[in-house]
Amino acid sequence: MKNIKYILVAFACCLFTGCMDEDWDTPDTTDAFGNKNIVETNVVTIKSLKDKYTSVINASSNSYQEITDDIQIKGRVVGNDIQGNIYNEIALDDGTSSILICISQGGLFAYLPVGQEIIVDLKGLYIGGYGKQAEIGTPYTNARGSSYVSRMSRIVWNQHFRLLGTADPSLVSPEIFDASKVKDATYLIENSGKLMTLKNVQFKNGDGITTYAPEELKDAANCVSREITGFSSSNLVVRTSTYADFAAKPLPTGKCNITGIFTRYNNIWQILIREESDVEEL
Template identity: 50%
Template sequence: MKNFKYIKLVMAALLLGLSVNSCMDDDWDNPTGDIPPYGNNDLQETNVVTIAELKDMYSFALQEQTDTARITENVQIKARVTGNDVGGNIYNQIAVDDGTGALLICINFGGLWSYLPVGQEILVDLKDLYIGTYGNQPQIGTPYTSNSGYTSPSRMSHTLWNEHFKLLGEADASKVDTLEFDMSKVDDTEYMEENCGRLMVVRGITLPQANGERTFAPADAATSGNAVNRMVSGTTKLVVRTSTYADFAGTAMPEGKVDIVGIFTRYRDTWQILMRQDGDFKQAE
């Protein structure tokens, strides 16, 4: 019996050594650290389409309110990250934009900001992922059906995501454009369809609920989806939506005219500004 236990210990040690060597091989082969430790580095650009073209290809799925569509073509998109979970207000999602349009990618993983910072360009292989909408907001992910029977693209596993994307170069936030939101088009359906999901700034608005003390998202507020909507003066079609888990949830809303930057998503026919971090709002000049 003692000999058997000894043999088992020796075999375990050998297997552990092999495992460590296997894990270290990539580092030894790449001592400079040029190969990113995230994503699928074997992906090559083969059939890249723009986000606008992708939306045209799957327009039937983006108009449908109760289902998603599996992407069956060998197509890819190449885009830059414009929003992530760095401030806790965007949860298990990143926003990407390629200049022709934007969408959200749903990933079941925290700390996405650590390797997908704003300005990081990525190649995404879309085959066998799903496209559709949540509240009319275009998203990529895997299907989730709610108790009410509504199916939308939701969070894919981190393992699946790692198979479908590749980091391209170093992050460069200077290459990310922040578009000016046109308040005169807040009710314009075509404008919303073209720009929902994009990084934008709205200038000179006021938050009527701001009184110098009231915060963006108090933990004890009656919420929908653990988030609080704050109205914008002069319209019912634009809100500032803040998670009760956001780093700046307890920050007092600024009084007077303010400029607010964020990912401008939509929920049906209402714009929702998702600020990414503290500092995405300031007093208007």
């Protein structure tokens, strides 16, 4: 009798295993990211968006304003958190300009790779400037009582964007940074946030030992700014997070081309390298 019971139990286990195997198919993630109900309508250029809110973005304090118009922007991702240097942000460019979108979520590169086109429904989101860098997100107030536009929750973000097709990185290429205009206020306003390349330059501390972002030199934002020979640190720096995958790598010793998202903090260009390969040694 015991043998019969064991046989029946074994047979039942096989049946349940078989059922589980049938249900354990690869999940359909087609609609896992974004809002498929967003329909392309009332699309404005990023440049016109920034022009409309220029007084908010360029305010002396970190100002922001809710977008109440039923408008959208459409563009391609040109920068993300692929190696941890760009934190909780993507850079979006539509050919007219670029803007940062702040999202409280890690691993954005997995579904928002460089070259991915998206449409963003702006109504209900906020636009503002952090150090006059144009950003889209939601308001945040820090412990000191300072408020500014910052990271929206991933739930809010998921309601406000839609993926368009598949990523095509071949459609993304950096502009050449005009070093002669490093102090030009208009050039700064028009190009901050873009993917650009600073050509044929050298890190001031590139001795083969000094690293991008050692822990002991980090500032309050857990970042280290490195100078470029021939440029004042009050005009342009390369800014690296201590959490970046390449933070402990030594700076190049010779001439190089530096590609990254050229953000601003007030009147200082801050180059955010997306990944280590953005620095091309010559």
